Amino acid sequence: QVVVLYFARSAELAGLRSETISVPRQITSLQLWEEIVKIHPRLAVIRDQVVFAVQQEYVLLGDQLLVLHPGDEVAIIPPISGG
Amino acid sequence: MDESEDVPKDFIKLKSEKLSVEEVSELVVSPYCGAVSLFIGTTRNNFEGKKVIHLEYEAYTSMAETEIKKICRDVRQKWPSVKHVAVHHRLGLVPITEASVIIAVSSPHRAESLEAVRYCINTLKASVPIWKKEIYEDEYSWKENKECFWANSEK
Numbered sequence: 001q002v003v004v005l006y007f008a009r010s011a012e013l014a015g016l017r018s019e020t021i022s023v024p025r026q027i028t029s030l031q032l033w034e035e036i037v038k039i040h041p042r043l044a045v046i047r048d049q050v051v052f053a054v055q056q057e058y059v060l061l062g063d064q065l066l067v068l069h070p071g072d073e074v075a076i077i078p079p080i081s082g083g
Numbered sequence: 084m085d086e087s088e089d090v091p092k093d094f095i096k097l098k099s100e101k102l103s104v105e106e107v108s109e110l111v112v113s114p115y116c117g118a119v120s121l122f123i124g125t126t127r128n129n130f131e132g133k134k135v136i137h138l139e140y141e142a143y144t145s146m147a148e149t150e151i152k153k154i155c156r157d158v159r160q161k162w163p164s165v166k167h168v169a170v171h172h173r174l175g176l177v178p179i180t181e182a183s184v185i186i187a188v189s190s191p192h193r194a195e196s197l198e199a200v201r202y203c204i205n206t207l208k209a210s211v212p213i214w215k216k217e218i219y220e221d222e223y224s225w226k227e228n229k230e231c232f233w234a235n236s237e238k
Contacts, residue, residue: 081214
């Protein structure tokens with residue numbers, strides 16, 4: 001079970017800021033995205049513009065294998081605009 | 084005041100209250116430094132012909148602070164003479180002409196602090212999870228920094 005955090009446009013599309021979901025301990029970042037889109041289909045439109053932050057490290061959507069632990073934070077990171 | 088206590092410090096703050104240039108520059112002032120360089124990011128009132136009413140910022144706060152700490156660490160590796168670094172970023176609603184971000188760096192001589200400030204703001208725009216929403220008269224837009232490598236720039 002991981003905690004998914006939504007920010008900016010992704011929070012607007014998903015309609016919430018955080019939730020706990022159940023995913024396999026080992027999963028590619030793309031598979032993780034697909035699991036999240038199953039729950040919130042409106043997120044599909046931003047697929048090409050987001051990255052994840054898994055335990056506060058950026059991860060591109062792709063074949064990278066993630067090793068997740070219970071309570072890990074996974075954040076959806078739309079294009080940033082700080083400063 | 085014990086001057087031998089002037090160890091290099093990073094001052095990082097994300098807050099919703101109005102930022103103060105005086106407060107941030109005073110954080111980095113040091114008797115060992117002849118230079119304090121500052122960058123202030125302010126809110127423009129227009130974008131592509133549309134009138135901007137105000138900005139709203141949100142952040143992944145814990146990660147943003149960690150990423151800013153990494154920037155400070157990089158600054159000290161690149162410019163070892165840098166003394167103090169302060170980065171204050173505002174969150175929530177920011178009215179036109181008010182500051183969204185203030186960065187201050189002190190160093191014994193001016194070259195290092197000037198370069199370090201530039202590096203800080205450029206790297207912040209590329210790597211710190213903070214988002215800006217521009218509010219216009221009848222719509223809004225989530226902005227995307229051109230420094231952000233995962234942004235779809237054709238949008």
